[in-house]
Amino acid sequence: MADEHLPGPADPDGDQQDLADRMALTRVPGMSTELQDESEVEYRSLRLERVVLISVWTTGTADDARNAMIELKALAEAAGSQVLEGLVQRRSRPDAATYLGAGKVDELREVVVATGADTVIADGELSPAQLRNLEDRVGVKVVDRTALILDIFAQHARSVEGRTQVELAQLTYLKQRLRGWGDSLSRQVGGRAASGVGIGGRGPGETRLETDRRRINARIAVLRRRLRGMDATRALGREGRRRRRIPSVAVVGYTNAGKSSLLNRLTGAGLLVEDALFATLDPTTRRCRAADGRVYTMTDTVGFVRHLPTELVEAFRSTLEESVQADLLVHVVDGSDPDPEGQITAVREVLDGIGAGGRPELLAVNKTDLADPDVLARLRAEHRDAVLVSARTGEGVDALREAVESALPAPHERVDVLIPWDRGDLVDRIHRFGEIESDEYLADGTRLVARVHADLAAELAGFAVAPGGGRPE
Template identity: 80%
Template sequence: MNDSHDAHEPEPQAQWFADEPAGSLGDQQPDNARFDGHDDGDQLDLEDRAALTRVPGMSTELQDESEVEYRQLRLERVVLISVWTHGSQADALNAMAELKALAETAGSQVLDGLIQRRSRPEAATYLGSGKVAELREVVLATGADTVIADGELTPAQLRNLEDQVKVKVVDRTALILDIFAQHARSLEGKAQVELAQLNYMKQRLRGWGESLSRQVGGRAAGGVGIGGRGPGETRIETDRRRINTRIAILRKRLRAMEATRQVQRGDRRRSRVPSVALVGYTNAGKSSLLNRLTGAGVLVEDALFATLDPTTRRCRTADGRVYTLTDTVGFVRHLPTDLVEAFRSTLEESVQADLLVHVVDGSDPDPQGQIDAVRGVLESIGAAGRPELLAVNKIDQAQPEVLAALRNAGDRVVLVSARSGDGLGELRAAIEDGLPSPQESIDVVIPWGRGDLVDRVHRNGQISVDEYVAEGTHLVAQVHPDLAGELRQFARA
């Protein structure tokens, strides 16, 4: 049915977005004297990523997509589509701008974008039938080879839309999975991405041609008789079985990797080392802050999902206590469920943290929307109740009225800029104040031969007196109960 005949839906409205050149990476790099003018440290990974260039005219990929069953996700010249079902027009524009950033991160050139106002997506083709015909005209006029939908399409919507626009259609989930596949570096990250991709693909297998989608019957029906009977399993069923086998293998590997991660977490808990996790929206500046605070030198790029593998560094408070600071994978609106499940072991760093530093991009058009999206993901993984410190980053690019509104977005809010260094001292102090404090007071003289205990008090306690006496080291401090029990035998008379 044509959209104009549907009395229950508002009149469809289309809005177009002209192509804009991607921002320069060089414009995003801050200055920092500690790293010879580059506050992100040695960027060897970034140089490797930028060193790969394409040679035009070298592809031998089949152009007739009906001849292949599995097609490489090739996002080069794309048209974006979205259905605006709720919220304001500004929300719809921000969502389309984010989809454009995702498409460019995946390596494509965005030609146009179309938003349709509907009460709900069309069940058959996502867009209404009239807009699908209009989309086909846009694809022909621009020479696009891919359409990207800002939503997770059902297998039927994906198939019907491809059949009508005659080019490849990719939904938001497949787009994000492709970005993750490009950026995964560690064995665990690659396994997590592959697991999510297989779970997504399993529900969307399709075959072109009868030989790929039908079993051969026992009689000579349809002109197929003796010699034409197969093993009783279609090609799609065979592929689905192989995918399930691969999924089982990947889950077994990830369980083994999770066991190693659990051992590391157990060691930190036994040592009473507090943990802090940097969480937040993708491209909010978490890696830049980690480099600023610790000099870690991890990869920093002005791109979505540049960080997939968590990085942990040891830090020390002003009074000498040791804690860990972990950079985690960024979140995004409507993060695919398969990705959350596949990355659950990595996201456990947030669940186990003593303090979450929630990094927000203060220059984003909708920072409150970022905050809500991140808190929604944290709630889904069981980290909603963790202590939270809100760090509003990129204040040198943010509007004053936006920063004023963000000051009331949480109980503890710090304004900071990883580029200029503004607010870093306040952020360090706020992190130290948010760490769990030792509960038990001690007044001990530790013998000279027990330097290991002195070191533990220095690393995990808050010391008020530290002096040398004839018998050993005199310490007055606040420590954790288990360490206090070990030191009780050296209590000062």
Template identity: 60%
Template sequence: MKNSATWPADLDRSAVDADEYEPILSAEPSTGELELAERASLRRVSGLSTELADITEVEYRRLRLERVVLVGVWTDGDATHAEASLAELARLAETAGSQVLEGLVQRRDRPDPSTYVGSGKVRELRDVVTSTGADTVICDGELSPGQLRQLEEKLKVKVIDRTALILDIFAQHARSKEGKAQVELAQLQYFLPRLRGWGEAMSRQAGGRAGGATGGVGTRGPGETKLETDRRRIHKRISKLRKELTAMRTVRGTKRSRREANEVPSVAIAGYTNAGKSSLLNALTGAGVLVEDALFATLDPTTRRAETPDGRPYTLTDTVGFVRHLPHQLVEAFRSTLEEVSGADLLVHVVDGSEPAPQGQVTAVREVLAEIADEHGTSMPPELLVINKTDAVDATRIAELRRLLPDAVFASAHSGAGIQELRSIIAERLPRPEVFVTALVPYTRGDLVARVHSEGEVVVEEHTPDGTRISAKVRPELANALQQFASVDSE
């Protein structure tokens, strides 16, 4: 892909080898300022047009899909990073049900505070929108209310940003009552500062001299009053949703406390969206949860029981996926769900092995988790990095990933490769019973012997005329229950 501002006018782009024509702007200026031509360029990102797999879908999808043009501002990093971000935006747009027509990226030191891409580029973008017949423009960043208004006025089509797009996907995929409430809360927090109650449909209230200056009688409308009414309603709804989520959080906390009281170890599965977390949960537990090759297919956490190879029980929880620049509203709204991660004994961090740049995804997930831990004043549990989808990459790529992520476990939830090894490693990382006890349990208390087998590690077991003599490692709560029959020593 080349910088359109640096191509000679009489040079055919398709006939030029990329290695023979290197843009003069590929290197960062030593002074820290951007070159003029690179600053002014609006680069077309190739390969982002949505392809129809079946020609019979054309008429149906033409009715169903919005036709969108993507635009991003490249402020730091290299061109590969900028194009990867826009490619991810294209996948998000397609997940939301849109047809991607074009992808454009511009190099600037910072987004334009008025129109995001600058007034000159807005005119070029309008020409692209007109020529492609697009009805929506999606910006790869979060737009301020002013930027959003300016772009819509100049482009004459709907404009949304990355945050609104992700919120729309979450709204489509939320299924449980808690998930729907979390998404609605995030949407209301996002749209509250972007309310517009005047313009073509409504005029602002004016009175006295202001009223006379703006047209006098007949021009003073209820626009601002309607705007304030909307704001009050939204604030009231936000307050109600927060109360509902607090109650749901209490229920979730009660269930978690019950598991902790029973001293069942917990494992949380986290990772980038579409990394295969739900597939891995199914492979480890046979849970049968929804698996879909789509971004943010899982919004509602799922907890299932599992056992280690030596018979110790533990729980596995599938959590919502992450993405680069995850909107703050979503982090806030899904905080109660993400607390499942901070309260776990082990964090299984799933990475998509077929992703071209997995390190960026790992960093994005860790940043969000660190933010949650800092706000709660807690620390994240030990992390086990798992490279999933190894069946989709060749041996060379696996060797490269082993070099980049030497501590990772390699597995494939689809083919089952490496799943047994993963089970064994999870068992090794889980906390073990720490109290050694030897007890002569009467046959009338077979329930205690059963608990020792299910919750502890039996070392020696012998059946005698007086009862079952058992030596095992158990947790403190079970050791207290056995104390009347046992002599307990801590190791």
């Protein structure tokens, strides 16, 4: 990849791109998927699409452009593709008609023919016109980044709610990109048919394209009604936890940052762990107990990615609300990633978009066993409250657990009560939802000095110990 042109501070023209860079269609080395053994070659030749990746580099450094292509390669492979080539063109903006420059599309066609590729994947969201023009010029299927991510979600969704959310997102995306091929999809003709069709040739007044769009809209309405019912169930569970004053922790972060692995380490949840993008789509909540006896919940959430499709954010809004409602966000970052700061920024942008940007946040830098020590030192310097941890080796897990428990919201009503032996239920609730300062077992019951939430303190008012140490009148 050619060196980028970076203007100096005195450059009167601002950020100007070198003309040769702008016009170049550059091969990105290391894009070809590595096949491990003969059996894998046979498997992939039967099952995997052969794809060429394309991208338009508009802003940022050469490293940024390369990291974006590496991520696109990982997404393509997660969808079940064999990546053959990766091509980047430097332009000020994507071409409105063909994404790449018109002349470079011909070069892309040559690469597709030479490699035998059957699909082109673009690192951006293409308009319907760009998709159609690229397919017509290149001669193979063209997929944009949004369709690629939707396909991965469709493969990994397991629960009824997850599959419903993915289908809604796919239909919302597809509705704007319906296209027809030739006269076979036409169902209406004018009063004076140009080709002599005349009487009997007039259709029912609706094109095939309009019929498809109407059917998609009807299906979208059904899916939204179904999700509203699921939303109500999820909201009922959240309300129950709030009513019982159970603090909630949401584990958020970039896809494949190790969120599920960390949750397994912290709670023994036994969640699916896979070195793949978007391996977890269905949120899982586990009940935890702090060292002081308090109960709280931890929820594993769907991973984020740069430029997360709007359709997915809307469809998964009920799932993402676990983050909005959480008392604490544990933001997991992959310390071994080439651009961990970029991950942090991308996740926070999504959190801001769903209304969770103001929630308390604890940064957990994961995969420290694989990370560059210099990168870890820089992250520690820039984020002084971050906890360094390795879910694989267990290093730092205890420190992370302590940090989480210390950041949980604490009850503030101090009570000194003597609970009769026949009210063990109240003792249990104080232990689970309060902070015990002291306990004493007496003949009349259990005396507890603790901090609890206001609603529980009101229930305990009748058992308060008098200032002299005796029971109330």
